[in-house]
Amino acid sequence: MIGRPAAARGDQSAARRTWWKEAVIYEVYPRSFKDSNNDGIGDLPGIIDKLSYIRDLGADTIWLAPIFASPNRDNGYDISDYKAIMPEFGTMSDFDRLMEKASSLGLRIILDLVVNHTSDQHPWFQKSRASKDGPYRDYYIWREPKGGLPPNNWPSPWGGSAWTFDAASDSSYLHLFSPYQPDLNWDNPAVRDEVFSIMKFWLDKGVAGFRMDAITMISKMPSFRDMTVEELKAPEYVYAAGPHLHAYLREMNDRVLSHYDVMTVGEAYGMHAQDIPLFTDSGRRELDMVFAFDIVHVDRQGWRKIAWPLSKLKDIYAAAGRPQSPDSWNTVFLDNHDQPRAVSRFGNDTAFFREASAKAIATMLLTQCGTPFIYQGEELGMTNLPFEGLEDFEDVQVPTAWETLVKRQGVDPEAFFESLKGLGRDNARSPMQWDASKNAGFTTADKPWYRVNPNHIQINARECLNNPDSVYYYFRDLIALRRKHPALVHGSYQDLDPDHSAVFFYCRESGKSRLFILINMSDRGFTYDSPHLAQASLLISNMAHRGGTRGVTWLAPWEARVYTA
Structure with missing residues (x-):
């Protein structure tokens, strides 16, 4: 089976590591991909049913957004059991069938692994908050509040304080993201042992690697001092500057990854471009690739959507084409589950220009330096959603951002809403548009978990597959061209x-x-x-x-x- 344990790759030899450089990776957001049991939620059997569609496009590796058991406060990025499948998505038997079918089609599977934090419903956290003297207390980061205030002035990048007071244990716990996502204490060796055990569990099932969510945040500033005024303008850079980050990644590689022929791609949140080789230089034995955010921040300044000149995009790609280390490797992406639709962002999604601009930016995506990542529906030219009010958003970030920016800081509500429409994560999370039928062929349930884009009547997979000049076939031809010409x-x-x-x-x-x-x-x-x-x-x-x-x-x-x- 693809992804099974192989000889150790400690020598980092190119012969054993080139498959992920030459791969084309297709991200599936399971909740929105295909519903097989008509409950309105996408699932693993639905993905199995569409594996040939992905294979025929030309992709050879599938990245699955989180499929683990979760209360879904952040759509699966709050995990309550790392060794169980989310019931809405199916069973472990379904996952095993997915792996078997994918392998038979020559497809690899990588999983989205979230190990900076867990759900507050995870048994580790429940035990941690239950006893200050128990063995699980130090699995998370607890501090005493100061005079009824948080332990320090650290903010969450999502808005509000990064600390929540827990009355049951009379202490505050750290969560760099949502209060429902308490941060793990990686300084505790027992936590690292648990994480490495989880990784081995899935690698032994044959997965070909991991996309590692918020991985740059796992090492915390040991003093937990207050941030300066300047640091508070971009706290993510402080959170990504923990003193043991690289040591923990090397330990992960030495103890786990080096024993399998797999790939890792980290979310480099809070990283400057010049720091990326510290993660990806093969001689450092840390990660294979990271997602840098330069491209997807080109049109934003904080919460604001801003105009951007093409020169800014060119400069970013030119810098990526001049690697600071000959042994590092790039990722190339425009879309993912956290970003608005690429054609609406970098192209022109009006009826007259949508197809041409979707193909133009596909050309850019698949001819740049690095491994390309395609997000479900990008190959169809799917667009952003029409939003009419805050009630249209499902994203857990939106209420917190509204409270922080509009109610507390006085940001103009109309300006905030206009930017949110263009930059919001929900744009990517609407159901996959398979055909022009009710609910776009995603489900036969009366109501899908999230609303379908009304333009599915015109933009859908069936329409594309029946049109030899469609965006889908242009993606397919570009992927084939990339494989034919090693220079790409x-x-x-x-x-x-x-x-x-x-x-x-x-x-x-x-x-x-x-x-x-x-x-x-x-x-x-x-x-x-x-x-x-x-x-x-x-x-x-x-x-x-x-x-x-x-x-x-x-x-x-x-x-x-x-x-x-």
Whole structure:
């Protein structure tokens, strides 16, 4: 079975570690993917039913958002039992069938592992709060309040204090996120032993690795001092600067990961770009890749959605194309379960431009440096949801943010709501749009767990599969192109026109193979001239190629082309 234990990879040899560099990874948000038992909630049998769809797209690895038992205060990112399946999703037998079917199709499975915190319903936390002298007390981080106030001034990035007073134990516990998600105390060796045991449990079942949620937060500042005024502007950078973070990741690698042929990708929340090689340089034996947030923060400033110039995007990709370490590796993503829809964010989701811009940004995604991650529905050009009021949001962050920003800090409510519509996590969590029927073919229940985007009538998988010129087939062709041309995986990167305000034009080169990627990232067409294209041959385009004189071409709005020379 794919992902079973292999020889130790302590030597970090390239021969044993290239599969995840050449992979294309498809994220599934199980709750919203496919409902098989008509209860309105997606489940594991529903995923099994659609594995061939993912395989046919060309992806070879599936990342499952959390499937563990959970009270679902944060849609599974609050785990109450790491070795059990969420009942709404199915059983362990269903998971085993999923692994077997995936393996038969040549698909690997990686799991979303949340080990910075647990649910407050986890037995460890219940025992921790029950006794100050019990063995589980030190599994979490408890401090005495100061005169009725929190132990320090640490804020949660989600709003409010990072501490909650627990009357039952007359103490406050730390939660960097929701009060329903108390942080584990990684300084306790027993906690690390528990986490490593959990990892081995799933790796021995054949999973091919982990996406590690909030992994940069596991080591805490030992003094628990108050933050300065400057630190409070971006507390996540303080939380990611714990003194033992890298030691704990190396221990994880030495004790667990080095004994399996698997991949790890960490959520690098609170990390500066220059720090990423500290995690991903293979000689350090920590993680294989991380998700940096530069790209998905390009259009936001705190809670505000802001305009962004193309030059900002180019600078980020250019920096990623100049790795500070030759032994580190990048991820490439625009969509995931925490981000709004890529076509609504980086493209133009109006009816006239949606398909062209979805294909244009797909071209960018699948030709950049690193392993690409596709989020369910991205291959269809799914868009953001229409929101009419706060009651339309399901995200646990929204009420806290509203209370903190609008009610306490006086942020204009209309401005906050407008930004929330464009940046909110719920945009990605609406059900997958399989067809034009009621509830988009996601479920036959009267009411799905979350509302379906009304544009599923026009935008759905069946429509795409019946249209050879659809966004889906363009994704498939780009994935095939990436596999055919190693320069798109291992090649160098050079931005050939960094100052152009609308055109993204860059080169990927490896040995004698050179590919040029030309993308019009705007709603206007114009003539574009480059000597690099004089002797180039077109490999793929999202539009009919109109030709032109050598090196000169007409670019339609959102036109994308890949050439070889």
